[in-house]
Amino acid sequence: MIKIFIESGVNAAKKQNKETTNEQDFIVKVIAKHFPICQYKKDFDVIGTNGWTNIPNNEYEFKENTDNGFANLVIFDADEEKNGGGFTKRQADIQALKSESIDFDLFLWPDNHIDGDFELLLSKIVNPEHQCLLDCYKHFEDEVRANDPEEEKYETPGRKGEMYSYISLQKMSQKQKKGLSKGYWMFDDSKYWNLSSDELKPLLDFLEPYFGKWK
Numbered sequence: 001m002i003k004i005f006i007e008s009g010v011n012a013a014k015k016q017n018k019e020t021t022n023e024q025d026f027i028v029k030v031i032a033k034h035f036p037i038c039q040y041k042k043d044f045d046v047i048g049t050n051g052w053t054n055i056p057n058n059e060y061e062f063k064e065n066t067d068n069g070f071a072n073l074v075i076f077d078a079d080e081e082k083n084g085g086g087f088t089k090r091q092a093d094i095q096a097l098k099s100e101s102i103d104f105d106l107f108l109w110p111d112n113h114i115d116g117d118f119e120l121l122l123s124k125i126v127n128p129e130h131q132c133l134l135d136c137y138k139h140f141e142d143e144v145r146a147n148d149p150e151e152e153k154y155e156t157p158g159r160k161g162e163m164y165s166y167i168s169l170q171k172m173s174q175k176q177k178k179g180l181s182k183g184y185w186m187f188d189d190s191k192y193w194n195l196s197s198d199e200l201k202p203l204l205d206f207l208e209p210y211f212g213k214w215k
Contacts, residue, residue: 002044002210003065005058005104007076007118010048013183020183021048022163023118027075029187031211033195034204038214052076052090055097063101071105071210077117078108086115111202119159124199126166127192133169137162167192 008021020028024046031038038044049055055074062072076094079085085093087108094106110121123134141156148154167185170192179186187193 001042001065002071002073003061004044004046004073004075005049005055005062006046006074007051008048009050010046012048012050018181018183022183022185024048025184026118026122026187030195030200030203031207033188035207035211035214038211043214044211052094052097055094056102059099059101062103066103072103073107073207073210074104075107075109078110078115079117080115087113105206107203107206111199112206113202117159119163121199121203122163122166122193123159125194125197127190127194130166130170130192133166134162137165 004027006021006023006027008023010021010024013019013021027046028040031044032040040046047058047061049058065072074094076090077085078087078090081089090108091106094108098104109118110116110124126134141158141162144154144156145151168180172180172186176186185192187195
């Protein structure tokens with residue numbers, strides 16, 4: 001099967017009584033929508049590494065999958081210069097981990113071209129009906145920066161907090177609330193997210209060579 005290695009620590013999340021991470025849930029839901037014949041856990045799997053520096057810890061899974069004739073995909077944040085990354089640097093960092101045992105194709109959030117992260121992509125595919133929530137969060141961050149312009153006490157932007165606030169403030173059923181607590185962010189619900197957005201084209205173009213046969 002195709003194996004997709006992601007940044008978030010899925011196993012660590014399970015120790016916190018979750019079943020998945022929002023990043024894993026997002027990838028599964030995107031593939032289900034755009035490559036609907038493809039089956040999760042049969043045709044592909046998503047594996048959390050808990051950070052790009054831990055990719056070598058998964059050497060056995062990379063090599064076994066390659067030896068069996070299947071593709072390994074790595075999808076991580078590009079990050080930004082201020083947290084030690086940036087698209088060009090992070091791409092070089094991760095590509096340098098390739099070896100005879102570790103082979104993969106790489107995609108960096110948000111669009112495989114610019115600095116940023118998974119949450120930056122999410123902020124671009126929200127339902128416009130709820131844009132007010134992001135606008136409010138921006139105002140909050142502007143106030144934080146006004147009171148701490150040198151970022152001596154606080155760090156912005158806080159995109160993880162922004163996107164969690166966006167989804168957790170939605171009116172939802174008890175079943176949905178329970179799902180959210182388990183890591184399911186309702187990415188397949190158009191009331192909250194637009195999985196048909198053009199913002200997803202870079203990701204879909206990356207996935208197409210591997211999943212296109214399952215359209």
